[in-house]
Structures are given as structure tokens and as C-alpha cells.
Amino acid sequence: MNHDNCVPRKEWEVPFRATPREVPALRRITRLHLTHWGLLDVLENAQLCVSELATNVVKHVGLGAPAVLAVCMNGTKLHLEVQDPYADAVPILECAGTQDEGGRGLELIDAMSERWGVRRTSTGKATWCELATALTSPHGHVQDHRVSRADELLSSYDANAACFMRAGVATLDQAAKCAARLIVDLLCWTQAHGLDPGSLLEEAQESFEVASIGRNR
Known part of the structure; x- marks a missing residue:
């Protein structure tokens, strides 16, 4: 079988409001989509990254801020990003102390992803990360x-x-x-x-x- 295009993975987006109650819903949506995509090997890490990206907007942009979760493939890597309209509220990776309650979100993303960053958009900014998968082509299946x-x-x-x-x-x-x-x-x-x-x-x-x-x- 030609495995290169056997599992179509079309980019998808979910608009949401930056509130704590939205975070579990985003995790569930991510789990459903990635299960359908056959990406079980990155499922848990992807859900954690989505949680941290969304929570970052809640904490540093503002409660109730409009945002969008966007997910796609970048080659064989899974690309996750959360877009918001506030370009000046740029997240910064800082080493949290043992007594610090915050500051660990980007540390987790940095540890779990191959790379991450922030880019300006026409409507604000997007904070993103990419996770390595076991795929050999963007629309193939995991080798097993x-x-x-x-x-x-x-x-x-x-x-x-x-x-x-x-x-x-x-x-x-x-x-x-x-x-x-x-x-x-x-x-x-x-x-x-x-x-x-x-x-x-x-x-x-x-x-x-x-x-x-x-x-x-």
C-alpha cells in the first residue's frame, strides 16, 4: 500500500474565549482529532501543550480574550498554535523557582516540543510549538x-x-x-x-x- 497519502490530515481551527473552563474542552477536542489522525504517540504531550498555550492566554493576555486554537502538520511534525489579538503580550521563557506557582507553562512546552516560538499575525500574535511524530510522511500512518x-x-x-x-x-x-x-x-x-x-x-x-x-x- 502507498502509505504517503492514506490518512488525510487537514488543518483545523477552534475559536474560544480565554477562560479556565475552556481548557479541558480544548484538550478533549485535541484528543478526538489526533486519535482520528492516528497520532497516538504524541497524544498526551499534545494535550498538555494545548493546555499550556491556552492557559498562557488566560494568565497573560486576559480573562475572556478571544483566541483560536489551530492545528496542522508541518511535514511530519505536529504544529500546535494559539492565536490571540494582543501582539504586545509576548510570552517569555523564564526558569521558575522551586517555590514559584507560575512560570512553568513554557518550560513544559520547551521540554515536550522540538521547538516553539511566537510570531506576529495580521490580527495579533500566535504562540506555537511543534512535536515530533513517528510518521514518515505528513499524510501517511505510523510505521508498525x-x-x-x-x-x-x-x-x-x-x-x-x-x-x-x-x-x-x-x-x-x-x-x-x-x-x-x-x-x-x-x-x-x-x-x-x-x-x-x-x-x-x-x-x-x-x-x-x-x-x-x-x-x-
Whole structure:
């Protein structure tokens, strides 16, 4: 399968007001989008960076200030930024003392991201950071031997699936339907051999969850 364009990752934005109650909502939205993008390896760090970027606006720009969370890919890096209309309130990285309650937001961003910065915009400024991912192309998927095995299996299982997968992104949905048919056939195989399909699904789900936890570490 051509992996370069199999997962379209279109830039998205979320306007919000700079209040503490908005921060958990931004984290949830980020989690949903990045899960859909298959970027589980950077999920936790991305949510923390979004929290700190948004909280920075609340603390240093002003409660209720209009802002925008914008997320996109910059090559294989995940680009996160929060835009606000106040160009003069520029965040500065300072080493917080052990007794300091504040000043740690940008330290966290600096530690978790490959790079970060502030840029002027036509309407104010944008504070941004970029996280490294395990991708080899902006719209491909994370390299995983289990995913590669599934690609090969689907290609040999269904001639149509092989065509879909060679074609790439435009027919990913059809390839997913072939994957669903394969799962059904495997459950029928299980039942035909006197085994319990439900137990097989439970075992597979448990194994998948363990694998997912391993990818997130």
C-alpha cells in the first residue's frame, strides 16, 4: 500500500474565549482529532501543550480574550498554535523557582516540543510549538509491523482491497469495509471450528488495548 497519502490530515481551527473552563474542552477536542489522525504517540504531550498555550492566554493576555486554537502538520511534525489579538503580550521563557506557582507553562512546552516560538499575525500574535511524530510522511500512518502485516493480508484476501490500497487515500473507506468483511469471515471460521466468537473478540480487544498503551508510552 502507498502509505504517503492514506490518512488525510487537514488543518483545523477552534475559536474560544480565554477562560479556565475552556481548557479541558480544548484538550478533549485535541484528543478526538489526533486519535482520528492516528497520532497516538504524541497524544498526551499534545494535550498538555494545548493546555499550556491556552492557559498562557488566560494568565497573560486576559480573562475572556478571544483566541483560536489551530492545528496542522508541518511535514511530519505536529504544529500546535494559539492565536490571540494582543501582539504586545509576548510570552517569555523564564526558569521558575522551586517555590514559584507560575512560570512553568513554557518550560513544559520547551521540554515536550522540538521547538516553539511566537510570531506576529495580521490580527495579533500566535504562540506555537511543534512535536515530533513517528510518521514518515505528513499524510501517511505510523510505521508498525502489525499494520504492515494487515496491509499484506488485506491485499491477498480481496483483489478489490488490493486495488483500493494501491490507489491510496481516495478509496481508504472501501479498504476499511474489506477489513470489516475479513473480521466477519474470521469470526465465522472461529464458530465453524467449535470456538466462541465472543471470546475471540474479547481476547483481541484486550490485546489491542495493551498494544495501544504500549504505543502511547
